[in-house]
Amino acid sequence: MSLSWRLGGPARGRGNNHHAGRQRGRGGRGASRHQEINRPVVYELPGHEQYFDWKRSIRRGVTSPDCLDQGTCLQLWQEALAVLNIDSQEFQQNLARDLVDDDFLGLESVIMTATVCTKSSDTDKVLRTVKPFLQVITHPALLDCISVDSFVGTIYRVLGGKADGEQAIALFRSIARKLAAHAASDTATTASPVSEMLSLTLKAMYEFLARQPKARLHDDITSVVESMDGLADPIAPSCPGAESHSIKAQIDVVRRKIAMATSRLVREESAGDVALPYRVRSAFPKEMTMPGGRHDNDVADIAQIQILPTYLEIMSYEEEYLPSTDLLQPHFLQDPVQRHIDASFRLLRHDIFGSVKDVLSELLSHDGSQHEPRALAKNDMRAHTYSQASIQHIFISEKRGLEAIVSFVAPQQARKSKAEQRRWWTESSRLEEGSLVCFVSANARTKIILFVEVVVKSTEDARGGKPTSSLAFEKSSPSITVKVATSNRDNLNLLTRIHGEKTHGVLVDFHNLIPATFDPILRNLQQMMGEGQVRFQQWILPKANSTAVEYASIPPPMYARRPGFAFNLGSITNNGYRVALKPSDWTGSTQILEAHTTLDRGQCHGLLAALSREYALIQGPPGTGKSYVGVQLVRVLLDNKDKARLGPILIICYTNHALDQFLMHLKEVGVSRLIRIGGRSATPELEGNNLRVVNKDGGKTRVESQILGKSYGALEHCMKTAGNTLKPLHQLRKGPSWSILATYLLRKSSNIHRPLEPEDDEGWETVGGDPLMRWLGNRPIELPAEKGLRQDVDIAALTRRAEQDVHGLTREERWNLADHWLIEMRTDVIGITTTALARNIEMLRHVRSRVVICEEAAEVLEPHIMSALMPGVEHMIQIGDHRQLRPQINNYSLSMESGSGVAWQLDRSQFERRAVGEPGLSPAPVAQLNVQRRMRPEISKLIRSVYPMLEDHESVKTLPGVVGMRHNLFWLDHDHVEDVRDDGSRVRSHSNQWEVDMATGLGRHLVRQGHYSATDIALLTPYTGQLQKLRRSLAKDFEIFLSDRDLDTLAADGFEDSGNGLLSPNTLSPAPRTLQKKQLIQTLRLATVDNFQGEEAKVFIVSLVRSNPARKVGFLRTENRINVLLSRAQHGMYLIGNSETYLHVKMWADVHGKLAYADPVGNSTAQKEAATCNATGGSIPAVIDARPCAILT
Secondary structure, three states: OOOHHHOOOOOOOHHHHHHHHHHHHOOOOOOOHHHHHHOOOOOOOOOHHHHHHHHHHOEEOOEOHHHOOHHHHHHHHHHHHHHHOOOOHHHHHHHHHHHOOOOEOHHHHHHHHHHHHHHOOOHHHHHHHHHHHHHHHOOHHHHOOHHHHHHHHHHHHHHHOOOOOHHHHHHHHHHHHHHHHHHHHOOHHHHHHHHHHHHHHHHHHHHHHHHOHHHHHOOOHHHHHHHHHHHHHHHHHHOOHHHHHHHHHHHHHHHHHHHHHHHHHHHHHHHOOOOOOOEEOOOOOOOEEOOOOOOOOOOOOHHHOOOOOOHHHHHOOOOOOOOOOOOOOOOOOOOHHHHHHHHHHHHHHHHHHHHHHHHHHHHHOOOHHHOOHHHHHOOOOOEEEEEEEEEEEEEEEOOOEEEEEEEOOOOHHHOOOHHHHHHHHHHOOOOOOOOEEEEEEEOOOOEEEEEEEEEEOOOOOOOOOOOOOOOOOOOOOOEEEEEEOOOOHHHHHHHHHHHHOOOOEEEEEEOOOOHHHHHHHHHHHHHHHHHOOOOOHHHHOOOOOOOOOOOOOOOOOHHHHOOOOOEEOHHHOHHHOOOEEEOOEOOOHHHHHHHHOOOOHHHHHHHHHHHHOOEEEEEOOOOOOHHHHHHHHHHHHHHOHHHHOOOOEEEEEOOHHHHHHHHHHHHHOOOOOEEEEOOOOOOHHHHHHEHHHHHHHOOOOHHHHHHHHHOOOOOHHHHHHHOHHHHHHHHHHHOOOHHHHHHHHHHHOHHHHHHHOOEOOOOOEOOOOOHHHHHHOOOOOOOOHHHOOOOOOOHHHHHHHHHHOHHHOOHHHHHHHHHHHHHHHOOOEEEEEHHHHHHOHHHHHHHOOOEEEEEOHHHOOHHHHHHHOOOOOOEEEEEEOOOOOOOOOOOHHHOOOOOHHHHOOOOOOHHHHHHHOEOOEOOOOEEEOOEEOOOOHHHHHHHOOOOOOOEEOHHHHHOOOOOOOOOOEEEEEOOOOOOOOOOOOOOOOOOOHHHHHHHHHHHHHHHHOOOOOHHHEEEEEOOHHHHHHHHHHHOOOOOEEOOHHHHHHHHHOOOEEOOOOOEEOOOOOOOOOOOOOOOHHHOEEEEEHHHOOOOOEEEEEEEOOOOOOOOOOHHHHOHHHHHHHHOOEEEEEEEEEOHHHHOOOHHHHHHHHHHHHHOOEEOHHHHHHHHHHHHHOOOHHHHHHHOHHHHOO
16 A cells, blocks of 8 residues: 555645746856845745745636546645745735635635545545645644634635534544554554544544534534544554654543533533522532522523623522532532533632622612712722713724713812822722723613723823813813723613713722733633633543542653653753753752752752653742742753744743743843733833833734734724734744844854845845845755754754855755744743733634743632643643742632632632642642741741741851841730721721831831841731831831732722822821832832732831730731741841730741740830830830830840
């Protein structure tokens, strides 16, 4: 039997021969430099003739549809594949467009290929014809390019034929049968070609089922998949392990996608009989509640749930369906993957909208236009209301479509002069652009809710006569510009009705509720439910009906399983010492790495474990250098990027601050090719790496320009986000060109740059095409673009030869050198926040990163992490510490700290869930860093109960003592009761004025020693109420730095900027000076515990706040928060608090006991001095200023 179908590649047809003749006529290696450079002859770009020859051959009129046969189709697909393999995104996108153009026979060729390959009995011919066809429709140039995705969708739709996909399924069935026959009749050496064809078929099947969902319900689709599964088993022994595993994984993904569609159909049929919620008795000890019937948005399939609450959902009195994350509890879905996605979606959505529905339900229960905002919002700190709201104007924006101007009565705090209004609104976090607000109207006749998104928050006067909104007016009401949050016919009709009927209502602003931060995540979960898969599900989820068992060790990532693969660790060793790591056997490498790097043993173990497991967890206790290990990991991965074909490494961080820090660490070690995606970067050095900046330099192909031109009007905004945003990431995928490589070559080697430059020293300019592409010529057939740079090529030797005679290289050598240049220029790292990840998930799916690293993973909600587990990811590394702060959520009742939250545990990160384990799933292996380099030993001893194996590095044993203090560690005990609010304020937080005075005095004393800059000293407290009082007190002497997260927290808890520079709850008390946000170097650091994780300072003053007879500890009853609070200080720490309130908490009792044993606990002297102050009219801070050591002794 002939094996010609195995070779693939372009045919030696008329187009290629014609092009080859032209190529020979241009001169070869013996051509003179004058001929090559100076003679003004017009040349065409390599690939130009291949593309246009292919285009002519399928043009309607040149080729008749009646002439399409198996041979013609074979040649068309071979030539199409050759065009796709050319390093030109222009030609690749043109080909995709032409395939679906009615002027060409592309779609007829798709149908004919499917038909002849289904009906023909000639196995060899069928496989030879179908292979280039499958290579074309699964080619990365088509699947990874958003710009041609609609064209690709059309190809797959035509391939399917009828709605049920009968034509495509028949083709897949035919391929499976012929592959089985071929494998049975050939020798074992044919396993690799057969496996390649099988993998191609599975890729095409997956794409087809993803784009044609109805085909998943076809009667024969399951049997086709099973036949492919049966074919995979016999060839497995003669296939490389990674290749065999990849095929089985592909089969599992396709099988799950089909099973998802079938189970959804069953659920819909069952739900159709449900009118009201009901309970089903199960074998579990608890009854199982089913979704469905409570209201119009309560359905079994989460893909059918509207993201924003509906009116009936808001008004429903039924208890919401919230599935437990406890795997021992019943759930209406049996598949663990489906159950996990379903629970994640429902719990996250409830966390986002639970309080929203409560506020709106209260408003809709009354006449919303007649209630004062304060009364309406008194039970919810995350809502502000504005009365007498009305839609003043509706208009069309060129960028955003239909918009409206909404006016309302100004809140009490903003009723000032126009200049003061401008300042108040500018500094306030209310009605921020991008935030979700709701127009509510309720009267005896109708009740209305309309969710809108703020698109313009301006305090400027109207200009140019166009309709504009402004929050600063003297004679009229403030106003904002909004757009409908969910654009559909019903909402647009409602908007116009409210405007036309001049309806008045209340505008509700849900603080910091921004659709861009949650909508993509929820929609991604809906999409994942449709796909029916989660990457690394074998490591993060139990199998159905399983019990907890010890897993075998997690294998290396797929790219590292190739025979002979080893990581080169030379980039992180001292003096470039060569260390090779075989991922399958790394246990003996720890000592070698420790001896030749700056890493300690725990860090070496963590790095090696992360490289050797496809799903890796690194736990980093405080001060152990988590970020440092992460940077070294990136350096190693980048050093091995080419041979592993990794693509850009995706770095995910929870906050913008953490992302900036990590990217700056990478820059410091020489990683410069990185792109930052996210907002609010405060690091000037990264400005040039922001996607919005890089995007300005991105060019467009002709196809993309045509798409943009046709859609410029109403869809301009959509195209800018969906089209232009991806240009920087895909720009280099166009292949080599002079415009891309000219500057690089000039910097790297002027000897190579000079002969290729279009204009020489005498002023002659070569015209007609790209000079680099003229030098390269056609890419050799034996060097396909998708295979990347060959590993056996000596780039250094090629570069030296090119510098001597750039034209003396063969065509293959030239292309190898160009491939290397492009690899060096491509983006190495994409840094992104979790929020930006959700917003850009579709773009990132097309980037196809193989490696994802998540920093501070224990602070990230699992639904956010799930967004990062994209289909192409082969290596997931999470770095964090589940013993520190958990992810932040809005609804306390869903948290692990609350009694009811045990069933849901929404604030449990995937890192913690896998590190600790759960019923049906044993803990995943965790590499723990164990040497801390931050705290002096007296301080690190306080957290030893959390980390028994934690060791102190030698450097912390010689840290200097705190200047001006007798003790480096001290608990100032007292019995002064916390403040009690009796002013009816809406603020729900705690404060303690006595501790404010003590902390202020101590901070002032430490600064006056002249040894510390203000940023060396930090004040920490668990409560925003105390944070506000400390800020006011310290403002007399220092500029105070508050992070953006603390400012947001203050606003969320009801502390508004009252116009005098201080945040106060609805008061207008005077302030001695105006506060401004300053750079960190100019400020005293002040923060809440929850917003200081990952930070450190030399000296810490901690105000514990709570002091009450009931011994209510509040936030600081949890080990995680106590751990963070106690582990920030380097040189010294001073706790101020009532020990009697805290001693019933186990960890606080342990801390107090350790301190009391060493004698740094005291209160008698403090009480005595306080009494003296009260008797003489003096102040406690004055006593501290005069005799601080007497107080803290």
